[in-house]
Amino acid sequence: MKLNFYFTLIFSLLILNVNAQSASDDVLFTVGDEPVYASEFLRVYNKNLDLVQDESQKDVDTYLELFTNYKLKLKEANTLGLNTKPSYLRELSNYKKQLAKNYMTDTKVTDALVEEAYERISYDINASHILVKVDENASPQDTLNAYNGIIKLRERALKEGFEKVREEVHNGQTIYGEKLGYFSGFKMVYKFENIAFNTNVGDISQPFRTQFGYHIVNVIDKRKSRGERTVAHIMVVEKPNDSLAEKSEVRIQEIYKKLNQGEDFESLAKQFSDDKNSAPKGGKLAPFSGGQISVQEFEDVAFGLENIGDVSKPFKTNFGWHIVKLYGKKPISEFEAIKPELIEKVKRDGRSKLIDEALTKKLKKRYNITDTQPALSYFESIFTDDYFKKTWKLPSDFTAEKPLIKIGKKQLSFGDFGNYLLKTQRTQTQKGSYKSVISDKYESFLSENVIAYHEDNLEDENEDFAHIVNEYRDGLLLFELMETTIWNVAKTDSINIQEYFNKNKDKYVLPKRIDAVIASSPKQKTLKKVSELLEKKMNLEQIKALVNSNDKIEVIFTSGIFDSNHQALPKDFNFVKGISKIYNHNDTFVLVQVKDVLPVSPKSFEEAKGLVISDYQTFKEENWVKELSEKYKVEINQEALKKVKAQINNP
Structure with a gap:
């Protein structure tokens, strides 16, 4: 994404589209034949006010110029038909699907799971487990054998000791007995995590099943999370092309000796650290928690320092040699600070199934869908064992057009559910009674369709979602315009770029x-x-x-x-x-x-090329906007502008 686009996109994303305007609403200006209302400008101005860094842009006239330029570009994009490009439509569709995920939840259930997740990541559990493997779709007999096997192992573990049994039974094929070490929330599948965190230290859990088979867990210890560390570091990197440079290991050892002689860590970091971002700050880094640093050696050293002010010995990572000093220790971040991150993790985790179930229940209520479905008896009557062999077919006299259930304005037929049954027989289904299989399949069918209908109609049902989609739609359209009109053209316009450089050499x-x-x-x-x-x-x-x-x-x-x-x-x-x-x-x-x-x-042209291209793009864009203002005449309603200024100055 081009650097110039960041302002364009941010500006456009903050603009609230106006779906309807009252007749009394003043027109602030027109672009060609299209009106722009004072109320829209006021909303944009007030919404952006705190985000504007340049004080000059808080001036109403200056901001109005930015706003009219934005509207000119948007007008041109639509005139050129960029809103019909397949790439644009595909990107917008993908964004809508991604955004919809934030609205396709049951808030109460999500909040409860997020709070639970925070509690879980606040602690580390040290545990071992024994697993009797069995496939998710195993036969009833194999499932029963695995269950009976784990029951017997638990009885043995209670009498003989968990560790003794774990070591004896592990074969790495059908039975696994493993020491898991310390883990926190989100490190195991949710079902396993749930049991581990709800088992007391020293106890052995009751048998439970995951997709891997049947487990029992022995919880050895539970401790508070390691939390967060604030450190500074001095980093020395190897400089193979510099004949005057010392070996990085020699240099870091010299610096370490100076530290041991009593010299100041921060001063040495300012002088000698090759980390240009942290060196001016005495080597100080932003606080981080376990798992946040990509270099494990660095994290281990940082968390290994016990007392504030402790300094590590020199150690090596892929980035070079380091010395680390501990500045701060604190427990895990406050809940509100990491809540957004936890929400995203919960939605990607096994917990999401609980959210989906809650959402389905909520949507069934919204669309007045009952739990009873008399038509299922018909599907039971046409069902056969061929389904489990993946060869089942709908009968020749199947009544495909018959109505099954209505979700909002969408009518689903017998044929829709019949085709769903045909499609899902390709996936392995555990054999059971026809009634239970049909009932389970119908619940999955209904859940999929009710959620899909809700997503397809979110713009009509959720005003906030509709606004954000409209904002992104305009922002994406402007990106397409800038890319085709300015950025790509400027990159390939080598003669004009060279000419621009020749005229402005004193700048470079x-x-x-x-x-x-x-x-x-x-x-x-x-x-x-x-x-x-x-x-x-x-x-x-x-x-x-x-x-x-x-x-x-x-x-x-x-x-x-x-x-x-x-x-x-x-x-x-x-x-x-x-x-x-x-x-x-x-x-x-x-x-x-x-x-x-x-x-x-x-500078030579090659030395300045990157900056020259950027400046040329700006120069080209300024001239292009002037051309647009001639193509689409902008007329400002001065009376409306006076009212806007009065409202801003006297809120």
Whole structure:
């Protein structure tokens, strides 16, 4: 998604479409022959007011210009027929389906499950289990054998001890006896999690079934979650193409020695950490909880630090070498802070089945659907054992057109349910009485259809859903317009981009820089000695050998090209060749040997290409909007605008 689109989309998503306007509502302006009402503008302005960072855009006239430009683009998109493109319609359809999931729930049931989930993730359970495997669609005899087997194993475990029985019976094929270690909510299938969290520590659960077979669980321990950690780190990465760079392991060990000598962690992070995001903040990272960090080694070290202020030994990850300092420990986040995340997890988890059942019940009530269905006796009469062999067919005299049930305005027939039975016989069905099989299939059929009908009619039944879909519809349409008119054209318009660069070369320059060596030390006296040695033309390795020792690192050198904004340089540093004075910077002392001063110089087209294309897109868009304003005349109702300003200034 193009960067320029973010404003376009955010702006459009915040606009509430107006389905109907009262006759007395003032027209604020027209775009071509289409009116835009003052009430719409006021809603958009007030809704966006707190989100606007640029104070100038809070000015009504400035905001009105943005709003009219938005309407001009939308007018052009519809004129070009972009709203009929298959890609646009497909994307909108996918979005509607995704959005609908948020509205296809029973709120009370969802809230209860979310609260339960929060309680579960607040604790870790240490457990072992024994599983007797049996397929979900196993025969009644195989199912009974598995059940009897787990009953006997539980009786043995109660007498002989769970661990003894677990170790003896595990064969890795039909019976599994496993130590599961600590786990929290969402780590196991819901049925298993439910039993584990509802079994007391030291107890063995009653037998229960999951899709894997029959289990018994022994809960060994229950503890509070490890919660959240706040840490800082110093990271050193390998620089294979830099001949002057030290080995990352050597450098991190030098930094670690400086820490052990009493130097400040934050100061060292500012000077030497290769994590450019955290270095200016003394290496400090945003708080994180277990499982949130993708690098397991880093998380283990962070949670292994016990006391605030503790510092780890150097350790390696895929990103480089690290030293970590603990700043804060706190239990799991507050419920409200992680509620949205929990809602999404609940909807993806086995818990979702309970939500679907509750939703079906709620929708049946809304559409006045009773639990009784007399027609099922007819389907029982035409049912045979061929169904379980997947060869069953509807009889030749099947009354397909006969009405079965009505959901809202949609009439379902005998044929709809008959075809559902034909389709679902392809999936394995456990043999049972004809009545129970037909009843189960009908409940699934009814649930699918009542939920599908509700989803298809959400825009008519839920005003909030309708507004959001309309907002996205406009935003997506503008994306299609910008992509075809500005972004893609600007990318391929190489001659005009080159011409734009030639006319604006003074905008694309490299700043003044230095080729230098920066020496850092907590002791001013050390840098005085370094300065003397540099004056004598001694190389860095010789200086390090004289100043540092195996047990003590007094100075660290950083070489490279630096501009005035580099974190290692003092703000008032003077770009002059030679050896600088000693500065107090980042809570330490620094000395700079400037080998060369690189003046401000123009960037080549290749060096500036990304920025040039972005600027050219902006330039092209501004001219394009002017053309649109000529194509679709915008007329502003000044009287209506006065009323709008008065209402904004005197809410």
